[in-house]
Every structure is written in C-alpha cells, then in structure tokens.
Amino acid sequence: MNRLAPSLLATLLANRNDEAAARATLLDAQARADALEPWLRAFVHRPDRYDFGDARARPLAGVPIGVKDLADTADMPTRYGSPAYDGHRPERDARIVAMIRALGGTVFGKTATTEFAWRGPAATVNPWNRAHTPGGSSSGSAAAVAAGIVPLAIGTQTVGSIIRPAAYCGVVGYKPSYRAVPTEGVHPLAASLDHVGFFARSVEDVAIAHALFVEGAPQAVESEAAWRDHFPRGTSALTLGVVRTPFWDELIAPHQRSSFDASLRKLSGGGARIVELDYGADLPQMREATLTILAVEAYRAIGDVAARAPALMSEHMRLLLAEGEAMPLARYQQALLLQAQVRAQSAALMQGCNALVTLPASGEAPHGHADTGDARFCAPWSLMGAPAVNVPSGWSDANLPLGFQIVGAFGDDAKLLRVAARIEGMLKFEGRVVTD
Known part of the structure; x- marks a missing residue:
C-alpha cells in the first residue's frame, strides 16, 4: 500500500528547505491517488505534471492540496459539478487558488462537487464503505483527505457542505466565519451563505490553514516552536453548551445519540463543564x-x-x-x-460558554449515492456565519465514522480552534487507514 499522507504540520516541517523531501511528498500523493482513485473518484481532474517551486522560498512548497471544483483554476478545467460547464476553462484563478500558489502549495487536482454545490450527487464514494455517500457538496475534498491522498483540501459550505461530509468521512472539517476566506472566483450557490473552508486530519492542521489563509501569518509555521507559540492551548476548564435541536428526537439515529452522549461523558471526565442550553434562538x-x-x-x-x-x-x-x-x-x-x-447576537447566544457543541448530522453516512444527507444540523451556524468545526468522535456498528460539531461566536475563529483542539484531545478518536 502506498504511504498515507502525513499531517500538514509534519509535511511543512519535513519539506522546509528540503526540495527532495518536497518532491517526495508530491510523488507519494500521486502514487496513493493512482492506487485509490479507480474506485474512490475523489478527483474530477488531476494534471499530467506539476510545476514545482523552490522549497526554501514559501511555506507550502511541495504540499499537495485538493481544490473543490467550484473554485476557478486557470490551468485546469472547472466544471462546477455541472455538464453545462463541460470543457470550461476560467481566465484566472479563484482568490483561494491564487493564495495557495502564492504560498508555494501545489493544486494537486480538482475535487468532485455536487452540481453547483447543491444536491445533484458527485461520483465520489465514501472511503470507508463504497456503498455509502461521502456527503456533499464537498464530496471529493472530504474523501481525498480521509483516504490519505492529500493533507489538506479546500471545500465550501452554504448549508452543511463542509461539516457534514467531514463527519461522514471521519476527518476534521473547519468552516470559518462568513467571508473570513475570500470567495472571489468560487461559483456562488447563495452569496449570503457561501463559505470557503478546509478539510484535514486534525484540528491542528486546519488551524495551520487558518494561520496561513485567514491570518496571513506564514511565519507561524516556520518551526514547531513558532507554531506552538502561535497556537497556544489554554489550560483553564472549558464550559461547553450543548444544543439539542428541535429535530433531535425525530431524526437522530440511536448510534449517533449514543456516540454524542459518550463524547459528553469523556469531556466531562476530562474536566469540561457541560451545560444543557435552552438555546436563545428559534x-x-x-x-x-x-x-x-x-x-x-x-x-x-x-x-x-x-x-x-x-x-x-x-x-x-x-x-x-x-x-x-x-x-x-x-x-x-x-x-x-x-x-x-x-449574527449580531452570536456572542450573546453563547451564554457564557467557550463553545457550543451539537451534532453535525443525524447519524452515519446514508446508504446509496442518490442522497448526500440532511444538512439541517448545520443550517443555523451557516445562516449566522459562525465558525464551526467537526471532529471525528467514533464509529458506528457499520464501521462508518461519526462526528461531533463545535461552534463558536461569529468572528471568534481562533478561540474556537483552540477549544476544538482541546476537545479533540479529550475525545481520543481512534483513526484508521483506508486501504484498497
């Protein structure tokens, strides 16, 4: 089996000032994609060859990054998941793509999206069980990271299109606050709701993406010590507000309910204060x-x-x-x-909690490929534009991943990521490796 992509932090540190290591990273990603893509179908386009920059010059040199095929790429076809755009080649890169290139990253390929990021499914399958959906609309980005092809992938969310596929595929998904990441050159579905965000295999890795693409702080990842100073994790006790939506009793599968309650017990055992909220919004x-x-x-x-x-x-x-x-x-x-x-009330609606915790989906990824899943557990936070993170929390009886959603106040992304990293550490999710 070809090697699993290492974490983003490990990749950055290994490649820094080492062109041979950076080239090897890209070759490993190509080999793993070649092995898995015949059945996974996470990508709709991969280039025949890659331009390779100077590993000494830029922080993302040699890092292969999946880009959802909703974002324009001047050197690759961009189809937006629709046959109406077969053969379409944009004139310029989307802003997020230009940022990747400016930081030295390699656009490894265009990841599959549902039709215009709505419900018409992509061809991608769930990497843990091919008979199940990976979720949508960022189907290929979630699957590519879960399968260990790339350490980082770009997605978008209008209602639930980052958080839900992250949960279904067992990876970390991070939806920043509304417009924290520019959307220029990303085909809109609903401009007042569209977000650009990230998939990776740890909260630390999406926090690195936040530092690079939101804060514009490449110096934060110049060394492990620099990163630790930039992303300190607090030690004071967490207060977490549980939001059980009105759809809870109607829609939540028993395995998801059990996993969520088990996660709350772990967090409580780790010293967090768990507060059941009567959420102050309809x-x-x-x-x-x-x-x-x-x-x-x-x-x-x-x-x-x-x-x-x-x-x-x-x-x-x-x-x-x-x-x-x-x-x-x-x-x-x-x-x-x-x-x-x-949005204006988002901080007050936290009711003094460090973060809100809730579900990303009603259960494991649905069987079949005609439906990408129910997004209603993500909709309130997309409307609000609040930052949200999915962390993997367990496995269903069918050996499919389950997730745990963490939500912060609008604009308070860095705080949310620090809280999510601590929650991730307390949940101690047991990861697995996708094989042929």
Missing part, C-alpha cells in the same frame, strides 16, 4: 430563513444558465430554482433581517 425559524435565502440567491446565480441549458440541470436544481423564482420578496427580506440579527 432554530426551526433559522433553518427556514436559510432555505429561503438559498432558493432566492441560487436562482439569481444559476437561473440564467438553467434557462440556456434546461436539459443539463438535475431535477434537484430545477426544483430549487423554481422555488427561488417564486419566492415573495418580503419573505426573502425577512430572512436576511433574521440573519443579520442572529
């Missing part, structure tokens, strides 16, 4: 507002393409666009008003 109303904004803005972003090529749109997309076209303007404006209100 979560069903927030979900409805999310779906209203989504429908209207999807129609604005994709309606013209659908009108030109209706036969190339899935039934999922046609229904969404029809809903958006028919949506009363007053309802959309009310949804935007609610969004502004909950």
Whole structure:
C-alpha cells in the first residue's frame, strides 16, 4: 500500500528547505491517488505534471492540496459539478487558488462537487464503505483527505457542505466565519451563505490553514516552536453548551445519540463543564430563513444558465430554482433581517460558554449515492456565519465514522480552534487507514 499522507504540520516541517523531501511528498500523493482513485473518484481532474517551486522560498512548497471544483483554476478545467460547464476553462484563478500558489502549495487536482454545490450527487464514494455517500457538496475534498491522498483540501459550505461530509468521512472539517476566506472566483450557490473552508486530519492542521489563509501569518509555521507559540492551548476548564435541536428526537439515529452522549461523558471526565442550553434562538425559524435565502440567491446565480441549458440541470436544481423564482420578496427580506440579527447576537447566544457543541448530522453516512444527507444540523451556524468545526468522535456498528460539531461566536475563529483542539484531545478518536 502506498504511504498515507502525513499531517500538514509534519509535511511543512519535513519539506522546509528540503526540495527532495518536497518532491517526495508530491510523488507519494500521486502514487496513493493512482492506487485509490479507480474506485474512490475523489478527483474530477488531476494534471499530467506539476510545476514545482523552490522549497526554501514559501511555506507550502511541495504540499499537495485538493481544490473543490467550484473554485476557478486557470490551468485546469472547472466544471462546477455541472455538464453545462463541460470543457470550461476560467481566465484566472479563484482568490483561494491564487493564495495557495502564492504560498508555494501545489493544486494537486480538482475535487468532485455536487452540481453547483447543491444536491445533484458527485461520483465520489465514501472511503470507508463504497456503498455509502461521502456527503456533499464537498464530496471529493472530504474523501481525498480521509483516504490519505492529500493533507489538506479546500471545500465550501452554504448549508452543511463542509461539516457534514467531514463527519461522514471521519476527518476534521473547519468552516470559518462568513467571508473570513475570500470567495472571489468560487461559483456562488447563495452569496449570503457561501463559505470557503478546509478539510484535514486534525484540528491542528486546519488551524495551520487558518494561520496561513485567514491570518496571513506564514511565519507561524516556520518551526514547531513558532507554531506552538502561535497556537497556544489554554489550560483553564472549558464550559461547553450543548444544543439539542428541535429535530433531535425525530431524526437522530440511536448510534449517533449514543456516540454524542459518550463524547459528553469523556469531556466531562476530562474536566469540561457541560451545560444543557435552552438555546436563545428559534432554530426551526433559522433553518427556514436559510432555505429561503438559498432558493432566492441560487436562482439569481444559476437561473440564467438553467434557462440556456434546461436539459443539463438535475431535477434537484430545477426544483430549487423554481422555488427561488417564486419566492415573495418580503419573505426573502425577512430572512436576511433574521440573519443579520442572529449574527449580531452570536456572542450573546453563547451564554457564557467557550463553545457550543451539537451534532453535525443525524447519524452515519446514508446508504446509496442518490442522497448526500440532511444538512439541517448545520443550517443555523451557516445562516449566522459562525465558525464551526467537526471532529471525528467514533464509529458506528457499520464501521462508518461519526462526528461531533463545535461552534463558536461569529468572528471568534481562533478561540474556537483552540477549544476544538482541546476537545479533540479529550475525545481520543481512534483513526484508521483506508486501504484498497
């Protein structure tokens, strides 16, 4: 079996000032992708060859990074998951892609996305069981990291498209606060909700991505000591607020309920104070507002393409666009008003807790590939634009991963990542290796 991609931190430190090591990292990723891609189908495009920069010059030199095929790449096709864009080659890179290249990273390939990041599924399968979905819409990015092909991949989330596939594939997913990472050059689904974020195999690795792409602090990863100073982990007791949504009793699978409660016991045993919150916001109303904004803005972003090529749109997309076209303007404006209100109140809604904890999904990845899963457990935090992290927390009886979602206040991303790193350490998830 080809070697598993090491952690992002290990890759950065090994490659620094060592061009041979950086080249070896890329070759290992190619070999692993060649072995797994015939059945995994995480990528829709990989280049025949890679340009390779000076390992001494930039922090991400030699690091292979998967980029969701919603983000423009001038040197690779960009299809947005839709046959309406077969053969499309953008004129310039998306901002996130330009940032990767400026930092010396290698765009290893374009990862599969659902149709325009909505529900029309990609061809990717779950790396732990090929009969199950990897989730969506960032299907390929989650699967590529879970399979150990790349240490970091770019995803997007409008409702649940980073957190949910991260949970289904057993990796860390990090959705930063709204617009913390630029969205220019990323095809919109709903501009008021769209986020760019990251997949990796540890909270530390997504925190490195945060330092590089959000804080713009490449010096933070010049050495392990520099990184430890930049990303200190507190020692004071955590207070974690449990948010059990109104959908809890109706939708949560028994194995997910048991895993979540077991995680709370571990956290309590590790010294965290667990508080059951009566959350001070109307979560069903927030979900409805999310779906209203989504429908209207999807129609604005994709309606013209659908009108030109209706036969190339899935039934999922046609229904969404029809809903958006028919949506009363007053309802959309009310949804935007609610969004502004909950974002402004996000710190107060934490009720003095260091973070909120809840579920990323109703259970393990659903069987089959026609459905990418239910996003309602992510919708409130996407509407709010609050930062969220999924950490793997266990395995179902069917040997599929289960997740644990951690949410912070809007704009308080660095604090959330420090809390999530401590939670990850207390949960002690037992990782596994995807094989042929």
